[in-house]
Amino acid sequence: MIVTRFPPSPTGFVHVGSLRTALYSYLFARKNKGKFLIRIEDTDQKRYVEGAVENLLSTLKWAGLEYDEGPEVGGPHAPYYQSQRTELYKKNVQDLLKNGTAYYCFCTSERLDEMRQGQERRKEAPMYDRHCTKFSEKEIEEKIKSEVPYVIRQKIPQEKILILNDLIRGKVRFDGRVIDDQVLMKSDGFPTYHLANVIDDHDMEITHVIRGEEWLSSTPKHIWLYEAFGWTPPQFAHIPLLLNADRSKLSKRQGDVAVEDYIKKGYSKEAIINFIALLGWHPGKGIEKEIYSLPELVEAFSLEGVHKAGAIFDIQKLDWFNWQWTRRKIEEKLEKIGNTLENRAKLLLELCEEYLEKDWLKDKNLLARALKTVEEKITQNPKEVRVYLQFYFQEPEIKKELICSEKMKVDTEIAKKVSAAAGKKLETISPENFTEEEIKKSLIEVVTELGLKNGQIFWPVRAGLTGEQFSPGVFEVIWALGKEKTLERLKKLEQI
């Protein structure tokens, strides 16, 4: 049985890169009918942030990444907080001390600093010099008894070469001589990531460790730790990093990195999941499908399709995914609840209601029609809804320089004539027949009657009715505005 895990540390927010790591672990587990569990890595007292765990769990829930074991849901390997598992670590590390694969270190941070500086000056790799391995058992006992602060370090088998067989990167070779004796137990009695992670992954029967590339270089330490314990290590898969536009590791400095930032900006979970899934993974063999729901991702996922190189987080593509999903969700819902104008308006309103002028909600009919005419724009950019709809609800001022456009070959005289003729024509349409087709027919009649070009009719009417350089098409605008308002505005236009 395949078991994967996502082990976040509660430092405040969920990084989009972490979400992707969690997603890949989730997908791999689900695809293989295995288990996915969450473990909270809260061993660093200094970095703990209040409420971070709740935030994290709710983000996972929001994304739809359900887990089989972990905080809140529990499970056979509880507790799922490392801060509550310290006894396990202490007990296990004793075995290492006994078999000589770990040792006490009493060095002060001053001595370590000094040592490192010297090494750097001599251009050597900064590594612990094993100063404390010279103490006898008796000396160690005495130091501990007299409460000299200590850490426990891993004794790296320096004579060994480790060949890691990474599921994504293939064979990677490490020389024990350049790997530092890692601190396993900190002086505050908490384990470091390296120790706790290995013990927990073993204890929780994790079969596949899927994590970011930043862990690749410390993997030999972990594997040698498994060896020291006499345990079989899991399989490792190091996934590529998410990058800033300048190809450095995606960081706060250069934009938003927290999932909640994107949620706040209005991106849907479908879009975010879809987008990050495809950053560094491809379903394979010339497949050109790009829109994937979570279940579809589960179906399509495999570790073989994960790349080695990092991927730039390109917000423009995210925007596109978001738009695609917004449209898709609207159409799907309409199919269920019926494709009526009211239903469409309701769904569009859900997208943009908070950005709307409250007054506009009063005229439900006008609003429904108006929303329909700017549907593409709203689904792309709901925050701008006010700009798009403004002219429907507020009578625009008449802008002569906009209406009388040289390019459109419209002058004042033509504008007057057209407004009068259009008003007269539209008036003859009965209210129940006031459809886009009828409106179009009428305006085309005006074209022939006045012997002008299409643009010379359509432009002044549209520009006059909206007061805007850009807007939906004339027929839509007239339809949405309704007969009464249209005629009113056209009357005024005659005075231009």
Add this chain to the structure above:
RNA sequence: GGCUCGUUCGUCUAAUGGUUAGGACACCAGAUUUUCAAUCUGGUAACAGGGGUUCAAUUCCCCUACGAGCUACCA
């Protein structure tokens, strides 16, 4: 500095020991005989460089360059 990983259009990526190196986003142009958008059609644009191996290399090997990650009593 050391160790490790990586490198196909601007971006995400596909494919291949012999191809006009494909798609998507973005961009540009045309059409939609009214604007913006949407849509449709078309277009610009990539195998980091140098050596090998080979009849043939973007593909396999080596080197170089460039980029990135790690190098904490952080994860």
